Amino acid sequence: MTVYVKGIVFENVDFDLPRCWSIDQYIQRGGYAALKKIVAEKIAPEAVIEEVKASGLRGRGGAGFPTGLKWTFLPKGYVGQKYLVCNTDEGEPGTFKDRDILAYNPHAVIEGMILAAWATGATVGYNYIHGEIFELYQQFEAAIEEARAAGFLGDNILGSSFSFQLHAHHGYGAYICGEESALLESIEGKKGQPRYKPPFPAVVGLYGKPTIINNTETFASIPWILRNSGQEFQALGKPNSGGTKLFSVSGHVNRPGNYEIPLGTPFAELLDMAGGMRGGKKLKAVIPGGSSAPVLPADIAMNLTMDFDAIAKAGSMLGSGAVIVMDETVCMVKALERLSYFYFEESCGQCTPCREGTGWLYRIVHRIEHGEGRPEDLELLASIGDNIAGRTICALGDAAVLPVRGMLKHFRDEFEYHIANKRCLVG
Amino acid sequence: MLEIEIDGKKTTVAPGSTVMDAARALGVHIPHFCYHKKLSIAASCRMCLVEVEKAPKPLPACATPVTAGMVVKTHSNAAVTAQKGVMEFLLINHPLDCPICDQGGECHLQDIAVGYGAGESRYREEKRIVPNKDLGPLITTEMTRCIHCSRCVRFTEEVAGYQELGLAHRGEHSEVMPFLGKTVNSEISGNVIDLCPVGALTSKPFRYTVRAWELSRRKSIAPHDGLGSNLIVQVKNHKVMRVLPLENEAINECWLSDRDRFSYEALNSASRATKPQVKKDGQWIETDWQSALELVAGKLKDTVAAHGRDSVAALATPNSTVEELFMLRKLMAGLGVEQVETRLRAADFRLHTAGATWLGQSIAELAQSDAVLVIGSNIRKEQPLLAQRLRQSAKRGMKLSVLNPARYDLLAPLAGELIVRPDQMVEALLTVLKAACEAAGKTAPAHIDLSSIEVCDASRSIAATLTAHSAILLGNLAAHHPRYAELHAAAAALAELSGAKLGVMSEAANTVGAQLIGAETSGNLFASPKKALILLNAEVQFDCHNATEALAAVRAADFVVALNPFADGVKDYADVILPVAPFTETSGTFVNMEGRAQSFNGVVRPLGETRPAWKVLRVLGNVLGFNGFDYESSEAIRDEALAGDIAPRLSNALKAPVAVKAQAASGLVRLGEVPLYQLDALTRRAPALQATADAAEPALRANAATLAGLSLKAGDSACAAQAGGKALLCVREDTTLPDGVIHIAGSHPLTTGLGGLFAPVTVERAG
Ligand SMILES: Cc1cc2nc3c(=O)[nH]c(=O)nc-3n(C[C@H](O)[C@H](O)[C@H](O)COP(=O)(O)O)c2cc1C
Numbered sequence A: 001m002t003v004y005v006k007g008i009v010f011e012n013v014d015f016d017l018p019r020c021w022s023i024d025q026y027i028q029r030g031g032y033a034a035l036k037k038i039v040a041e042k043i044a045p046e047a048v049i050e051e052v053k054a055s056g057l058r059g060r061g062g063a064g065f066p067t068g069l070k071w072t073f074l075p076k077g078y079v080g081q082k083y084l085v086c087n088t089d090e091g092e093p094g095t096f097k098d099r100d101i102l103a104y105n106p107h108a109v110i111e112g113m114i115l116a117a118w119a120t121g122a123t124v125g126y127n128y129i130h131g132e133i134f135e136l137y138q139q140f141e142a143a144i145e146e147a148r149a150a151g152f153l154g155d156n157i158l159g160s161s162f163s164f165q166l167h168a169h170h171g172y173g174a175y176i177c178g179e180e181s182a183l184l185e186s187i188e189g190k191k192g193q194p195r196y197k198p199p200f201p202a203v204v205g206l207y208g209k210p211t212i213i214n215n216t217e218t219f220a221s222i223p224w225i226l227r228n229s230g231q232e233f234q235a236l237g238k239p240n241s242g243g244t245k246l247f248s249v250s251g252h253v254n255r256p257g258n259y260e261i262p263l264g265t266p267f268a269e270l271l272d273m274a275g276g277m278r279g280g281k282k283l284k285a286v287i288p289g290g291s292s293a294p295v296l297p298a299d300i301a302m303n304l305t306m307d308f309d310a311i312a313k314a315g316s317m318l319g320s321g322a323v324i325v326m327d328e329t330v331c332m333v334k335a336l337e338r339l340s341y342f343y344f345e346e347s348c349g350q351c352t353p354c355r356e357g358t359g360w361l362y363r364i365v366h367r368i369e370h371g372e373g374r375p376e377d378l379e380l381l382a383s384i385g386d387n388i389a390g391r392t393i394c395a396l397g398d399a400a401v402l403p404v405r406g407m408l409k410h411f412r413d414e415f416e417y418h419i420a421n422k423r424c425l426v427g
Numbered sequence B: 001m002l003e004i005e006i007d008g009k010k011t012t013v014a015p016g017s018t019v020m021d022a023a024r025a026l027g028v029h030i031p032h033f034c035y036h037k038k039l040s041i042a043a044s045c046r047m048c049l050v051e052v053e054k055a056p057k058p059l060p061a062c063a064t065p066v067t068a069g070m071v072v073k074t075h076s077n078a079a080v081t082a083q084k085g086v087m088e089f090l091l092i093n094h095p096l097d098c099p100i101c102d103q104g105g106e107c108h109l110q111d112i113a114v115g116y117g118a119g120e121s122r123y124r125e126e127k128r129i130v131p132n133k134d135l136g137p138l139i140t141t142e143m144t145r146c147i148h149c150s151r152c153v154r155f156t157e158e159v160a161g162y163q164e165l166g167l168a169h170r171g172e173h174s175e176v177m178p179f180l181g182k183t184v185n186s187e188i189s190g191n192v193i194d195l196c197p198v199g200a201l202t203s204k205p206f207r208y209t210v211r212a213w214e215l216s217r218r219k220s221i222a223p224h225d226g227l228g229s230n231l232i233v234q235v236k237n238h239k240v241m242r243v244l245p246l247e248n249e250a251i252n253e254c255w256l257s258d259r260d261r262f263s264y265e266a267l268n269s270a271s272r273a274t275k276p277q278v279k280k281d282g283q284w285i286e287t288d289w290q291s292a293l294e295l296v297a298g299k300l301k302d303t304v305a306a307h308g309r310d311s312v313a314a315l316a317t318p319n320s321t322v323e324e325l326f327m328l329r330k331l332m333a334g335l336g337v338e339q340v341e342t343r344l345r346a347a348d349f350r351l352h353t354a355g356a357t358w359l360g361q362s363i364a365e366l367a368q369s370d371a372v373l374v375i376g377s378n379i380r381k382e383q384p385l386l387a388q389r390l391r392q393s394a395k396r397g398m399k400l401s402v403l404n405p406a407r408y409d410l411l412a413p414l415a416g417e418l419i420v421r422p423d424q425m426v427e428a429l430l431t432v433l434k435a436a437c438e439a440a441g442k443t444a445p446a447h448i449d450l451s452s453i454e455v456c457d458a459s460r461s462i463a464a465t466l467t468a469h470s471a472i473l474l475g476n477l478a479a480h481h482p483r484y485a486e487l488h489a490a491a492a493a494l495a496e497l498s499g500a501k502l503g504v505m506s507e508a509a510n511t512v513g514a515q516l517i518g519a520e521t522s523g524n525l526f527a528s529p530k531k532a533l534i535l536l537n538a539e540v541q542f543d544c545h546n547a548t549e550a551l552a553a554v555r556a557a558d559f560v561v562a563l564n565p566f567a568d569g570v571k572d573y574a575d576v577i578l579p580v581a582p583f584t585e586t587s588g589t590f591v592n593m594e595g596r597a598q599s600f601n602g603v604v605r606p607l608g609e610t611r612p613a614w615k616v617l618r619v620l621g622n623v624l625g626f627n628g629f630d631y632e633s634s635e636a637i638r639d640e641a642l643a644g645d646i647a648p649r650l651s652n653a654l655k656a657p658v659a660v661k662a663q664a665a666s667g668l669v670r671l672g673e674v675p676l677y678q679l680d681a682l683t684r685r686a687p688a689l690q691a692t693a694d695a696a697e698p699a700l701r702a703n704a705a706t707l708a709g710l711s712l713k714a715g716d717s718a719c720a721a722q723a724g725g726k727a728l729l730c731v732r733e734d735t736t737l738p739d740g741v742i743h744i745a746g747s748h749p750l751t752t753g754l755g756g757l758f759a760p761v762t763v764e765r766a767g
């Protein structure tokens, strides 16, 4: 279920309309106006980037990096091929927003990429789409064709000298292929394994060429910003958390789904929008930003506003905006076992701490869950985590450690109970 | 230049250098597994994590570029904590079966674990077990020990030129494996054994023989191709147990070809001769050295006296040492005999150069060329490590072209390619020469007739690559060619015209040395019948251009003495066998293709009553009562043999013009390559090498059109016939061959019934 509350990605989208994704509907909603204006007025690429900077838009893929700033990292004065890549690999457990963007408003992504191409000088782009949403990949291809037929995409866009080719590319479902450099390897036809950075993709990216890679929602925000203004976008949210955001709410709520709301909205309001706790149960904990974000207990969550700074201050992260709500029946040991299993299975395996450490973490949690915990296990978990975090090629290592740290910080007693009593505190 | 401080030591490094580069320059050791100076950076083992001031996290030294003013600490608390953390992870799933592991004592993991590992493991879960893989006859696997450094994977792809290993699966399930149903077949595959920091990949022939620390290490020089790789020969109880590379950046870098690495097995083969033997009434009888030498001396003296000096000749292989060849020549001179020949696989003796033919420059210089044209060489099989160097150069942008009788895969990007029948190689080269003449607006020398030559696009584009900073190289297929002199002369003219350097990639370890001491004087010895023959290291059925002719000649001779480490190869036709030392049992000198004389010592004592050949020849001189046969040491011989500078005596320039003229192709022509592992007596007897794909039985190979013309198909049996002899072979289709070419390898027991390596051949279906 997708719910538009207030925002920019799904503004005016009628989710019930079978072809709400099509170009006519998009144009009716004001789509491609930004592109037309920029091409007609020959607005300088620097000015476009300035506008994006002014919007305070931060990457929606998890790391929250300021988008306008990222675009300036392309080598100055570089002549030659540059690429633009959209990351729709969306594999983080709990995150299901990007596929809805492709389902209901793919042209926002396409226009966003064309505008980004104008701003960065990239002439070829790819949208890397998660393998399990094949129909949406096909629909995206159809949308690309529509845009091309309408003269928005391809050679000499809108009769100008500006050209941009966009291709859809689908993966096969490996979570690691959402990591930007693994994604690039995968497009190149290689095994999806992250590259060591530096050099960053902006300097050495796809096929070794400068490449800008952004999340689907990030690109989908660009047309609105340029149609209106950066300032207006910024004003929708909070300082340092400009704009609105899609939150994928899942777990023990009555109406799980995507909610587009201004950044800074209190969590309590979001929980209300999602219909409150299912079966009237008590809220126990919330993972506010996707499975790699540290868990927060109910009392902290209920006083939280949903923006980058507030969540960071509370000791977690906004991440991709996946809000996993857990009620009082959830065993935190079991929950962590599931989370740890995911990272263990999804590690690409190239670097030692992640390849060896994620399995070790999982096995210990698994033992605890199955009544074979040992008193020293909790110290060991923390220590293994310290040996993984910050020492790997990509952030998957950290992503595997953060849930462990969050659980041990807020629910240590449940783990200790499990170890001491070989059974669950909860049920 | 950027300034950097590592552990308090300051240095400046070039921009683009990594912290690891800087540390190595400073002599600071940073523990590492995946990093290797010759491979791309993987940054995956994380063993090299160091503390960098102002960086929030420890950084991998191997992948972190130096920035101005960087301050690095490799042994601070933060660094060591990070390194210990990684070490623990590496050990949790490692079997720690050091007591039964072949790598024990030379294992990087073991070494570093001593410094960084904890005494007791905190890992109490089940350890992972990884199934072993079949990588072929040279490399054995114990994959549970693998630490996923990916060095072997990167080696096959980046250095060997063709990815034969990969890291399949993800995460903890990652496994190094070959492609499904495939083994590792590269001619330089054994290097992955050295690269593997643990005991996951070890030497199959060496496996479980001895522990590394029981071995002593002795330096030596590889006796096979013309590169002269530097070796560490490992020895126990006077037996060679293993051969490893001795790093020499100018020659073999840190690599060895499989031939250099695994041929040692032949040294311990049962077919070694350990006592002098004499044939009496068709029976072999062991005898003592004194009687054997007296017999030989007497026979030689008598033959010369009775039949004249032209009735006696000496044949030696070009991997005989400088000292051996010098003594052989001196002995022959004492007898008045002039005919001493080492160019045993050559067929054309019209060429006379101003000096010993050689690479024309150093190996390292060659690698820096802008362009290289290789003429007549299956270079990967002839000179495996030189091919590797050229591959790296080609990847950096050197323009590599080939003119060959088959489309050999160099596993390197090619700028141009001319693939023609063996008997049209001269003509193909003339098209390049003519193209170069046209481009430069010049004419070829008068002795080269270009009138009937038609230039094609391929020859034009090859000619265009050749600049003053390039090289033209002649390989074994050129050297063995019936029109070698013409190939050489045309190549020399092309070099002259373009400013390129002409080079000859010498076939064997001492091809250049043999020329320097004049052990190549007679041309085709078999042109006139011989009464007595001296064979030094030579097995004529395998080492000569025309096996049938050579065998007929030795059989027709009244007296044949073979100085050879092995008895079985010469038993058929020799009258006396004198067991002489292979390269590991004597001191000696080889002069490699770049003119570098490399002396070596014996690394083990001679087997049984084997003696170094130079000593045997010296004593023969004494028995014959010749003067000047009282050398105390091989060094004394070498100093006389190679007196003075070698460089001025090297030259590929023609002393006299050779008439070069196009000839028409006709009929079927043989392409008689010498297989990689048939090159010389040692390789022919190395069991592991003989089990590789490169040692597969020779077949009769031709392309589909040629086979169709003969009404043959793959899998048939066919009889190939050349002047005087024939061979029965299995038929295979080979898409790399031009029309009319019948590929039948030479130097092999199955093909010793045939004639010239590049001579016409007729083919009939058998049975
Ligand atoms: C293991 C891992 C998985 C990731 N998966 C995704 C993903 O599915 N989608 C995504 O947009 N970003 C993902 N990221 C983040 C990307 O690497 C990258 O930061 C992002 O695509 C940049 O876009 P943005 O700046 O617009 O957020 C992942 C990162 C890691 C370390």
Ligand code: SF4
Residues within 6 Å of the ligand: A176, A193, A194, A346, A347, A348, A349, A350, A351, A352, A354, A355, A392, A393, A394, A395, A396, A397
């Ligand atoms: S942290 Fe894990 S997923 Fe990322 S590169 Fe290393 S092994 Fe692969």
Ligand code: FES
Residues within 6 Å of the ligand: B031, B032, B033, B034, B035, B042, B043, B044, B045, B046, B047, B048, B049, B060, B061, B062, B063
């Ligand atoms: S040596 Fe640097 S990460 Fe392996």
